[in-house]
Amino acid sequence: MRPPLGRSALPILFAFLALGCSSSHKGADASKPDATTALTAVGPVPVGSTPEPSPQAALTKLLDAEQRLDHATSYRYVLHGGGQLYTTVNAWAKRRAELPAVIRFTVEPGTGSRASALVEHRPGLDPFVGLSAARERQVWTGVRAGTGWLLQPEADATPELPPDSAAVVVTDAWTAAIQHCDQHAAAKLQGIPILFDSTTETPDLCHVLGPVRTGGVGRLAPGPVSGDIIAQYTTDALYWARVVNVESPRRFAVVVAPFGPSWKVIGIGDHP
Amino acid sequence: MRPKVRRIKVSAALAATVVATAGLVVGGGAQAGASSHREAPLISQDPVADNTDVYMFRDPVDSTKVDILANYIGLEKPDGGPNFAKFGDDVRYEINIDNDGDGRTDISYQFRFRTIVKNPNTFLYNTGPISAPFAATQNVQQLYTVQRVDGSGTHTLLANAPTPPVNVGERSTPSATYEHNLAQASIRSLAGGGRVFAGQRADSFFVDLGSIFDLLGLRPLNTLHLIPRGTSSGVDGVARTNVHTIALQLPISMVNADHHVPTTVNSKKSVIGVYASSSRQRVRVLSVAGGAPRDSGRWIQVSRLGLPLVNEVLIPLGKKDLWNGTDPENDAQFFGNILDPEPTKLLPVVYPGVFHASGPNKNIPTGGAAHRTDLLKLLTGQLIGLSAANALAPADLLRVNLAVPAVTGTPGNRLGALQGDTGGFPNGRRLTDDVVDIELQVLAGVLLNGFGNGNPATNIPHTSAPYSAISDGVNQATALPLSSFPYEPTPFGGYSQPEPGVPPTIAP
Numbered sequence: 001m002r003p004p005l006g007r008s009a010l011p012i013l014f015a016f017l018a019l020g021c022s023s024s025h026k027g028a029d030a031s032k033p034d035a036t037t038a039l040t041a042v043g044p045v046p047v048g049s050t051p052e053p054s055p056q057a058a059l060t061k062l063l064d065a066e067q068r069l070d071h072a073t074s075y076r077y078v079l080h081g082g083g084q085l086y087t088t089v090n091a092w093a094k095r096r097a098e099l100p101a102v103i104r105f106t107v108e109p110g111t112g113s114r115a116s117a118l119v120e121h122r123p124g125l126d127p128f129v130g131l132s133a134a135r136e137r138q139v140w141t142g143v144r145a146g147t148g149w150l151l152q153p154e155a156d157a158t159p160e161l162p163p164d165s166a167a168v169v170v171t172d173a174w175t176a177a178i179q180h181c182d183q184h185a186a187a188k189l190q191g192i193p194i195l196f197d198s199t200t201e202t203p204d205l206c207h208v209l210g211p212v213r214t215g216g217v218g219r220l221a222p223g224p225v226s227g228d229i230i231a232q233y234t235t236d237a238l239y240w241a242r243v244v245n246v247e248s249p250r251r252f253a254v255v256v257a258p259f260g261p262s263w264k265v266i267g268i269g270d271h272p
Numbered sequence: 273m274r275p276k277v278r279r280i281k282v283s284a285a286l287a288a289t290v291v292a293t294a295g296l297v298v299g300g301g302a303q304a305g306a307s308s309h310r311e312a313p314l315i316s317q318d319p320v321a322d323n324t325d326v327y328m329f330r331d332p333v334d335s336t337k338v339d340i341l342a343n344y345i346g347l348e349k350p351d352g353g354p355n356f357a358k359f360g361d362d363v364r365y366e367i368n369i370d371n372d373g374d375g376r377t378d379i380s381y382q383f384r385f386r387t388i389v390k391n392p393n394t395f396l397y398n399t400g401p402i403s404a405p406f407a408a409t410q411n412v413q414q415l416y417t418v419q420r421v422d423g424s425g426t427h428t429l430l431a432n433a434p435t436p437p438v439n440v441g442e443r444s445t446p447s448a449t450y451e452h453n454l455a456q457a458s459i460r461s462l463a464g465g466g467r468v469f470a471g472q473r474a475d476s477f478f479v480d481l482g483s484i485f486d487l488l489g490l491r492p493l494n495t496l497h498l499i500p501r502g503t504s505s506g507v508d509g510v511a512r513t514n515v516h517t518i519a520l521q522l523p524i525s526m527v528n529a530d531h532h533v534p535t536t537v538n539s540k541k542s543v544i545g546v547y548a549s550s551s552r553q554r555v556r557v558l559s560v561a562g563g564a565p566r567d568s569g570r571w572i573q574v575s576r577l578g579l580p581l582v583n584e585v586l587i588p589l590g591k592k593d594l595w596n597g598t599d600p601e602n603d604a605q606f607f608g609n610i611l612d613p614e615p616t617k618l619l620p621v622v623y624p625g626v627f628h629a630s631g632p633n634k635n636i637p638t639g640g641a642a643h644r645t646d647l648l649k650l651l652t653g654q655l656i657g658l659s660a661a662n663a664l665a666p667a668d669l670l671r672v673n674l675a676v677p678a679v680t681g682t683p684g685n686r687l688g689a690l691q692g693d694t695g696g697f698p699n700g701r702r703l704t705d706d707v708v709d710i711e712l713q714v715l716a717g718v719l720l721n722g723f724g725n726g727n728p729a730t731n732i733p734h735t736s737a738p739y740s741a742i743s744d745g746v747n748q749a750t751a752l753p754l755s756s757f758p759y760e761p762t763p764f765g766g767y768s769q770p771e772p773g774v775p776p777t778i779a780p
Contacts (some may be wrong), residue, residue, distance in 0.1 A: 004538055054749065069425050090376045097380075097421045098571060109440040126428060127384035128364070128419050154570075194432055196416065200392060227564030231361040232386055 042202055044146075046081040048089075051148025056107050056113035058151050059140050063105040063117060071096050078153040079143050085153050092153065100132035113142040115151070123260040125191055130233040131240050133159030134260040159240055159258065164217040167263045171244040171254045172212050174265045179249070181206040192259050196228050196267030203250040203268070210249035218243050220255060225269030229255065245271055308577045309346035309477075309510070311584040312419050312592030315575045319345050321362035323575040324515055325477050326670050328546050329700040330678035331521060333445040333756060336533055337466075338674060341703075341760060342367055342519045342548035342577075346475065348514040351766035354395050356438040357472070359385040359516055362567050363550050367520060370545040371529040373653070375601040379527060380421040383470065384517055385435075388413045398437065398444050405434040405458050409615055413437075414728055416470050416731040418462065435471040439514070441767025451754075451762045459757065464675035466522040473517040473760035474751040476703040480744040481509020484708075488615070488622045492745040498622045506745025512764050518548075519758035524674050536663040537657040545653075547578035547600055547667030573597050578669040579650070579698075580707040586610050600667035603651075607666065611647050612639025614622050616715045627716075635733040637717040646719035655689065655719075656699040672700030681705060681749040687740075690718065702759065703753040707745045 001138055052058035058077045065074035071093035078092070086092040100121035107117045116139045123134040136159040141152040170189055177185035187193070220226045220241035229237050242263065244254045254268035295775040309324045310316035324346035331337040344365065348357045359365065368374060390411050391399075400409035418430040436454040439445050445454060459469045483489040483506070487499065494501040524533045527544055534542035555570030568697030575596050577583070585593045587609055603610075616636055618626040637643055649655045651666040656673040658664065664671070667672060679685065679695025688696025688705045690713060697705040703779050716732065718724030718739040723732075728740035751761035 069423070088599075090599065094377075095378075097426055101425055122313070126419070126431075127386065127417055128382060128426065134491065194388070198392075222559065223563055224568060228361070228386070230566050231564060231616060232384070235557075235566045238566075242705070 010182070045118035045148075046079065046084075046145070046150070047242060048076060049078075049080065049123075049145065049146040049150055050076040051150050052077065053148060053249065055142025055149045055151060056110060058142065058149050059115040059117055062109045062140075062151060063107070064103055066096065067102045067105065069101070077151055079145070079150045080153065095153075098129060100129050113149075115140045115142055119157075121260075125233065125266070126258055127232045130236050131159060131257065133161075133240070133258065135160045151158065156197070161240060161258045162262055164242060166261075167217050167242040167244050167256045168214050170256055170265065171214050171246065172262045174254065175205065175212045175214075175246055178205040179208055179212065186265075191259050191264030195265065196232075196255065196269075198225050198267070198269040199226060199252055200270055203246075203252045205250060208249045212246065213248040215247045217228045218245075225253060225255065225267070229267060241266070247271075277297050285530050300645060308575075308580065308584055308762065311594050312575075312587075313589065314593045315596055318574065320348075320358075320554075321363045321552060321574050322346060323550055323577040324549050325580065326476075326546060326548045326577045327476070327673050327701045327703055327759075328670050329681070329702045329738060330524075330672065330676070330697070331757075332678045332680040335678060336524055337521050338524050338527060338544070338672065339757065339759060340367055340369075340522070340546055340548075342518045343477075343515040343760075344474075344518070344550065345516045346474070346477075346513070348511060348516070349766075349769070350439060350477075350512070350514055350764040351441075351769045352438070353397060353440065353766060355414075356397055356766075357442070357514070357516060358387065358412075358438075359383075359435070359470070360417070360550075361385055361387050362565075363552055364714040365484045365518055366548050366549045366551065366570055367518065368549060369527050370600070370669060371541075373540045373543060373545070373664035375545070375603070375665035375669065377599070378422065378529070380427075381520060382421060383416055385414055385416045385470075386432075387417065397440060402437045402440075402445055402450075402454065404453055406435060410437050418468055425750055427463070429464060429466075430468060431461055433460045433468070433470070434458055439763040439765040441765050443767070447764065447765055447768070449761075449767070455758075455762065462520075462522075463591075465526055467757060468521075469517070469519040469758040471516065471764040473512050473661060473758070474763050475510045475515045475751070476751070476753060476760055477510050478706070478746045478749040479708045480506040480746045481512065482507060484744055488618055490742070490744050492627075492743055493623065493741070495626055496623050498624060502666060503744075505745070506747075508746045510752040512769070514641050514763040515760075517758065517760045519760065521757045528674060537673060537675045538659050538662055539675065539709075540653075540658065540664060542675040543653050543656065543664065543673050545578070545600075545660065545664070545667065547572050547576050547669055549576035555769075560770050573599070574602075578667075580670075580701065581711050582610065582668050585612050585615050588614070600669050601665075603667045605666070607641065607651075608627045609642050610651070610668070611644045613644075613647070613715050615712075616717075619716060626732065626737065628734070633734040633743065635717075635723070635735065637723060640715070644720075646714060646717075650698055650714075657694075670701055671698070678712055681753070686747055687728065690714075704748065706747060708746070712742045712744070713739045728744050 019099045062074045062077040065203045072089050075089045075092045080086050087140050104120040119138050120135050121132045124132045140154040140155045142149045174189040220238050220243055242256050248254050249272040253269045253271050256263040257266045315322045325343040327341040331339050335500050345357050355580040367381045368377040369379040373376045397412050398410050402410045406455035412437045415432045420427045436458040462468055470762050483491050491504045491506050494503045525531045529541050551573045553567035554572050556564045583595050620629040652663040653671050654663050676694050681704035685693045686704055719726050724730045724739045729738050731738050753759045
């Protein structure tokens with residue numbers, strides 16, 4: 001039995017930032033310096049903004065507004081206006097609609113120019129938002145504005161993922177369901193109704209005898225298996241998706257995505 | 273990066289300059305299109321994301337509904353195999369609605385597509401005749417998902433719906449059954465109300481592409497051109513081409529700000545404004561191993577369209593890409609170009625015997641907001657039943673007054689409001705509205721006091737020619753609209769394409 005992989009084994013994914021995800025929603029960048037002493041006032045307070053006494057206070061107000069889908073209010077707590085990323089509240093609202101909706105949040109205590117929060121979403125996967133993780137940690141960068149603080153409009157977000165061991169369990173169960181020709185049971189273990197299938201020969205497992213034996217769990221890598229998935233869900237999939245190799249009764253790979261506390265099958269590909 | 277362009281100044285020397293150059297449009301290798309086919313340098317290199325036309329009209333069959341059609345991927349040749357045209361899996365397509373007149377989007381319908389290749393070990397699009405959506409013989413299948421974004425959040429309205437197969441040809445998609453068995457069978461209902469279709473259709477736009485962009489030639493007026501040629505009928509440059517259409521039929525109550533069918537014509541809330549757009553992610557990383565590129569980053573708008581022909585002929589080359597990336601609420605930066613239209617200033621250059629820019633026979637309108645009140649009214653909804661007191665925020669949006677009864681569009685009422693038809697352009701836009709002729713005549717001044725006074729039969733000042741003579745000579749598309757949703761005609765089939773100069777003998 002393979003030892004389970006804990007969440008502590010999750011690597012920090014600087015590689016994704018290096019790929020040029022200039023406004024990536026995913027991946028904490030620990031290389032950013034703690035800016036407690038680095039920041040100076042940014043000049044005039046943007047019109048319509050409401051600087052708060054601390055980044056944590058600003059983040060609390062921002063997420064509270066976002067929880068109510070009140071983008072016009074949350075806009076007041078981010079740096080905006082001419083020369084900024086989101087020059088109008090409409091542009092901000094468009095961007096917020098591309099991100100998972102906030103269900104609940106807890107701003108973590110802290111000092112300094114960064115504010116972080118644990119944010120909960122309704123778990124799911126769709127081609128507009130991508131992965132909506134059940135819970136993720138968002139880190140926002142504060143910016144001095146007048147005598148208070150505003151936030152940079154893009155946060156670094158790291159979704160909490162189930163353990164890799166759970167991906168193996170799901171893969172075993174799904175493969176067994178297919179072996180038993182039980183499409184109903186298999187569908188329950190799938191995250192989307194029509195799987196991504198990049199196999200050159202789709203493994204036909206129905207009524208195929210023999211034990212299900214899975215191999216290692218790895219990340220989704222750029223290549224034939226990931227192309228269609230990335231087209232739908234962006235390169236963030238390279239972070240949150242897992243690939244579990246099935247060794248018998250046929251050899252192929254299963255792609256799973258996190259749905260809340262567990263994984264679900266979203267695709268199959270050729271065994272590497 | 274925008275291509276470098278030579279600036280062509282409208283001056284007395286322009287005639288010699290025009291003759292000397294290869295054409296009026298220079299730079300980037302971009303061929304000019306029409307309505308909005310390949311109208312800007314960057315989007316001309318990205319046909320999959322290129323928004324070519326937007327239509328919107330109150331449904332002629334069900335007056336409680338409004339139809340919005342957005343076309344992409346213009347100038348598709350029907351015989352486009354082996355990799356036939358399809359929506360981009362890495363593009364987000366949008367239909368955006370402003371229902372309170374402030375020029376900002378209140379409701380957005382968004383579309384994402386996904387291609388499934390059942391058997392990657394063959395080059396074939398289909399392995400036999402395709403008899404129905406999701407047929408086993410269709411090897412390349414495209415699905416789509418629709419979501420609505422509004423003040424209450426984002427809502428998935430439809431997931432994994434099929435597009436019909438392209439009209440490959442008589443063996444694969446027989447013309448006798450294509451429309452019923454494949455196209456109509458692909459129409460889907462939306463959660464909460466309305467219907468949707470996404471797939472290949474015949475292009476309903478019509479324009480003498482070849483002549484208009486050959487130094488603003490209008491074939492019926494060929495003998496009057498600076499470089500005269502024999503008079504001839506117009507030639508439709510998009511004839512027998514296809515597009516990919518996203519069509520929505522929505523209850524008016526779902527898009528109107530008051531959630532009901534309005535009855536007061538002179539009311540801001542009776543009007544909705546629409547623009548269609550497409551977006552791509554900011555960063556693209558190509559694969560070194562021939563795999564699909566990887567896109568990442570936030571979505572950036574790369575194409576948009578509201579009123580026809582604006583980016584085509586009113587926005588200069590140096591701003592076209594910027595225009596495509598701009599939301600209508602920020603259109604003020606372009607009003608200098610829109611309200612002082614370049615085509616108007618070029619009329620005296622290319623038709624010097626008819627139009628005069630100065631002197632006692634000056635007969636073209638002066639540009640600018642103070643003089644082009646007609647264009648300002650177009651941008652503010654005042655040409656579709658709203659008074660000055662109810663003028664909307666100026667923006668490039670296709671607007672329709674939903675309190676005005678629908679009028680079925682036909683080639684007979686192609687000139688819309690210019691012939692007194694309140695159901696046609698600029699009150700929305702029907703598939704048969706001749707926006708090229710309408711806009712040519714408007715740019716020449718047909719609506720202005722002292723010029724056409726709103727009547728196309730009025731002679732152009734100091735001439736014996738009426739404004740109605742200003743025409744490209746193409747008055748209808750090859751294929752006329754259907755009588756029911758999705759209204760866009762059946763796409764032309766690949767097998768039925770004629771050899772050059774030979775008219776087709778097989779029905780499309």
